[in-house]
Amino acid sequence: MATFEPVIMKGIGEIDLTDIDIYERNGGFAGLRKALREMTPDSVTAEVTNSNLRGRGGAGFPTGRKWGFLPKDGRERYLVVNCDEAEPGTFKDRMLLEYTPLQIIEGIAIAAYAIGAEQAYIYIRGEFLEGSRTFRRALAAAASRNYLGERIAGTDFSLDLVVHRGAGAYICGEETAQLESIEGKRGEPRLKPPFPAIAGLYGMPTVVNNVETLCYVKQIIERGAQWFAKIGPEKSPGPKIMSVSGHVKKPGNYEIPLGIPARELIEEYAGGLLPGRTLKAFQPGGASSAALFAEDLDVAIDFDSLGAKRTMLGSGGFVVMDDTACMVNCARTLTRFFEHESCGQCTPCREGGQWVARMVARLEAGEGSDEDLRVLNTINNTITGTNLCPLGDSIMPFLASVLRRFPEEFAAHVAHGGCPLKQTPVGAA
Amino acid sequence: MTPERLARGQELIARYPQPQSALIPFLQYCQEQDGYVTLQAMKDAGELVGVTPGEVESIASFYTLLFKEPAGKHIIQVCRTLSCSLRGADELQSYIKRKLGIGHLESSADGRFYYEEVECLAACDRAPCLQHNLEFHYDVTPAAFDSLLEQWLTQPPQPAMPAE
Numbered sequence: 213m214a215t216f217e218p219v220i221m222k223g224i225g226e227i228d229l230t231d232i233d234i235y236e237r238n239g240g241f242a243g244l245r246k247a248l249r250e251m252t253p254d255s256v257t258a259e260v261t262n263s264n265l266r267g268r269g270g271a272g273f274p275t276g277r278k279w280g281f282l283p284k285d286g287r288e289r290y291l292v293v294n295c296d297e298a299e300p301g302t303f304k305d306r307m308l309l310e311y312t313p314l315q316i317i318e319g320i321a322i323a324a325y326a327i328g329a330e331q332a333y334i335y336i337r338g339e340f341l342e343g344s345r346t347f348r349r350a351l352a353a354a355a356s357r358n359y360l361g362e363r364i365a366g367t368d369f370s371l372d373l374v375v376h377r378g379a380g381a382y383i384c385g386e387e388t389a390q391l392e393s394i395e396g397k398r399g400e401p402r403l404k405p406p407f408p409a410i411a412g413l414y415g416m417p418t419v420v421n422n423v424e425t426l427c428y429v430k431q432i433i434e435r436g437a438q439w440f441a442k443i444g445p446e447k448s449p450g451p452k453i454m455s456v457s458g459h460v461k462k463p464g465n466y467e468i469p470l471g472i473p474a475r476e477l478i479e480e481y482a483g484g485l486l487p488g489r490t491l492k493a494f495q496p497g498g499a500s501s502a503a504l505f506a507e508d509l510d511v512a513i514d515f516d517s518l519g520a521k522r523t524m525l526g527s528g529g530f531v532v533m534d535d536t537a538c539m540v541n542c543a544r545t546l547t548r549f550f551e552h553e554s555c556g557q558c559t560p561c562r563e564g565g566q567w568v569a570r571m572v573a574r575l576e577a578g579e580g581s582d583e584d585l586r587v588l589n590t591i592n593n594t595i596t597g598t599n600l601c602p603l604g605d606s607i608m609p610f611l612a613s614v615l616r617r618f619p620e621e622f623a624a625h626v627a628h629g630g631c632p633l634k635q636t637p638v639g640a641a
Numbered sequence: 642m643t644p645e646r647l648a649r650g651q652e653l654i655a656r657y658p659q660p661q662s663a664l665i666p667f668l669q670y671c672q673e674q675d676g677y678v679t680l681q682a683m684k685d686a687g688e689l690v691g692v693t694p695g696e697v698e699s700i701a702s703f704y705t706l707l708f709k710e711p712a713g714k715h716i717i718q719v720c721r722t723l724s725c726s727l728r729g730a731d732e733l734q735s736y737i738k739r740k741l742g743i744g745h746l747e748s749s750a751d752g753r754f755y756y757e758e759v760e761c762l763a764a765c766d767r768a769p770c771l772q773h774n775l776e777f778h779y780d781v782t783p784a785a786f787d788s789l790l791e792q793w794l795t796q797p798p799q800p801a802m803p804a805e
Contacts, residue, residue, distance in 0.1 A: 300722040300761035331658075338706045339762055341775040341803060348805070374656045377805070379665050380706030382760065396661035396690065398703040414658055457724035457765035464766045499723065499761070531724055531765070545723045549760050555703075 218467040219451050220427040224311045230346055232353040235314040241359055243434035247322045248367045251433070256326035260429055262437035264449050269294055269385075269422030270498070270527040271602075272448075272515045275429065279327050281409035282417045289417040291324045292394065292408075293334040293426065295343075296378055296385040299498035300549060301529030304453040304465050305423045309336065309343035312427070313350035317373070319426030321359060322433055324371045327419050331372050334423075335390050338378040348375055382553035386601050387420040389555065400555045401601035424453060444470035448514035452528055456482040459489060459534035468513065470525075475509040478532060489534035493614060497526025499546050500606030502613035503533075523609070538633045539614040539621050544569075544576045550607040561604030564595040568607060575622060578630030585622055589615060642685040646671065650689040660690040664700060666804070668707055673804040677708040705759070706802065713748045713755030715793055716801045717741075718772045719781075721758040724765030729782075733769045734758055736783040740790070755801075774801045 218224075222238075229235050247256050261276025282289055293316070297305035308316060316334075324332050336344045351373060355361045362370045376394050378384050384393045388402035391413045412418020421429075428450060432440050440450045452470050454477055457463045461483030468477060474496065478484065485491060493503040496513065502523040504511060511517055515525045533542060551569035556562045571588055574580040592608045599605065615622055624632045642650070649670055653663035664686055671682035683697040692700075701707045719725075719734055738744055741754050748755045764770040767779030771786075778789055 297763050298761060301724050301765055302761075303763040303765050306763045337763070338704070339772060339775065342777065344805070376662075377666065377669065378706075379669065379704035381704050393665070394657075394662055395659065396664035396700065398700050400703075455765065457768065458727045463724075463768070495723075529765075531727075533727060537727060541726070542723055545721070545726050549722055552760060 216451070216467065216469050219431055220308070220312070220315060220424070221453065221465065221467045224307065229312045229314065230310075230350055232314060232350070232357065235312075239434070240314055241318055243430040244318050244321050244325075244359060245365060247325055247433050248365050248369060253326045253328055256322060256433060259437045260326070260432055263432045263440040264437075264447065265425065265428055265432060265440060266448060266450075266515060267422055268424035268428065268452060268528070270299060270500075272525060275421065275425055278409070278421075279323070279419055281407065282327055282419065283410065285417075287416055288331070289327060289329050289419075290413045291320065291327060291329040291332040292387075292390065292413055292418055292420045293320055293332060293423060294385065294387065294390060294420055295334055295336045295340070295423045296390060297337055297340075297527070298382040298385050299500065299527045299529050300546070301455060301457055301495060301498050301531040302527040303455045303457075304528060306337075306340055306343055307453075307465050308423050308427060309340060310346050313343075313347045314354060315427050315430060316347070316423050317350060317354045317360065319423075319428075319430040320373060321364065321371055322429050323419070323421060323426055325369050329419070330370050331374075333374050333376050333394055333413070335376050335378060335384070335394060337385075338380045341377075344375060344377055351375065381555075382549075383555045383601070383603055386603065389601070390420065391418065398555070400557050401603075403600055445512070445514050445516065448516050448525075452513075452525070454481075454513065454528045454530050456530045456532065458494075458532040459486055459537065460484065460532050461486060470514040471512045471517075473510050474504070474513055474530075477513060477530065478509070482532070485532070485534055489536065491532070492535050492537055493533045493539065493542075493617070495523075495529070495531040495533075495610060497524040498529035498531075499549055500524070500602070500609065501526050501529075502609035503617070504613075505617055523613070536633070538576075538631050539618045540572065540576045540625050540631065543611045543614055544572045546610050547572045547607065550603065554603060558599040558601075558604055560595045560598040561607065564591065565604070565607050567591075568595070568611065572611065575625045576631065578625065578628070580626050582626060585615075585626065588622075642688060646685055647689070650685070654690070661692065664690050664692070664697065665704065665707075668697075668701055669802070669804040672707060672802050673800045676714075676801060677711050708802065711748070711752065712801065714753050714798065714801055716755045716757070716772075716774055718757045718759040718762075720760070720762045720764070720768070720770050722761035724761070725768040725770060728768035730769035733771075733781055733783060733786065737786060740786070774799060775803060 384399040389399040393399040408418040466481040547569040
């Protein structure tokens, strides 16, 4: 069994970290007290920059650098906390929200202190009603002990934190769409620049950080940048939660040191494949990531190693598909997802997304043609890189990767008039 | 607008520097009471935050958890995305549709049930999963669905789409 000692998942499933007494007894708010009493906002930012922490929401942008982009021009600035987790295959933020909300709050307070924000908003996915209730209770408890509110812990720093619930839209996980949504508008991504650091929420300088990122901020302030920087590869360091699902024995969230091979995540953390099955494909970073295959099992799980394989770590949604999975069926599920979630602003994403989804659905139903295959094999550059936000660029990677790797499976759906694979449901003899 | 709604609307507005930020929370509040976002709620919302009812409708239509017509007392949303699909969601969906006698995006004639196949609910480790009135249920087999259904039908009425 894997030996890495969990950091931000420590205690989850063992003790009730939503209880503020228990949270405090287990090191809770030590990071915030240290930041407020022993550090300046700039030294907190420097510590996070030196740790090389890269954002855990999907894009992997260095957190300290993002904070550093805020202009020091005296305008009010905001911290927006992204808990709109909806990347298929990813379920870590929901766990953090439900099981360790006070750690998120502590990270929020530290980040707000570092960037000089006295107002923060946490955008919680609309479907996470239960989590949002847990979080509101934690917020009230934290406020009652003055970890939020006026003059926190006797210092000059004050912070108001507002919970804003989403209302059903994957795209609102994209940071500028999220800002639009908090402003009470349709969640349509903005044209960048200007970036949120210059003109974000209500036109003011804004930092948007993911909740997992903020949990690591708390740990970095408490344990020091060097502790974090020494775990995993130099340019992509630290622990990261991987959400493992699909055809493995023990699906779940696993906190790993970045840099371990994909094989180790599947076999040691997630218990390996189901009995008698062989690996066919896996997505390392959610629905938006290109698939990798059995020959790629030694790839290191980190931002740069996966990037070099033309896929990505993304949000850490690691989906395993074994030999019973039909690649056309998987591609149909995911192209339908992007078709459904396109906000509709950009033509290549809106129209291309629908067109691709229709073609893949036709292939799966046995009504596809060689012409569909020809179009699917050549449409990539028309859709990818031609949209305002990354959603349009996420339609093709998985489809293109499985088309390249298993062309015969797609062709067989045309020749055979449907799926030639006998799909065996999980659990069947 | 009723005095209660106005009061709630003003409470929500006070959370933000600009009133329009209260628009969606206000619609969620109205939906909790009315079962869906009524025309009146859209008019009230527009009046409250200073936009036209047409703009409110345009904004509301963007979000899948804001229902523009009565859905049902029991809103059942089953995940259809990859991780659940790999672990038996398709069989579960067929079973539920047969059992309830309604299809995707349909309400039952008696107004009790609304069924929808939705995108990833972020519970992929316990697939297949579903939400009933925004409450999660995990590892749902057809047999497990039967007992859930029994439970839902005997529990006291609750809002199908709670606001907070």
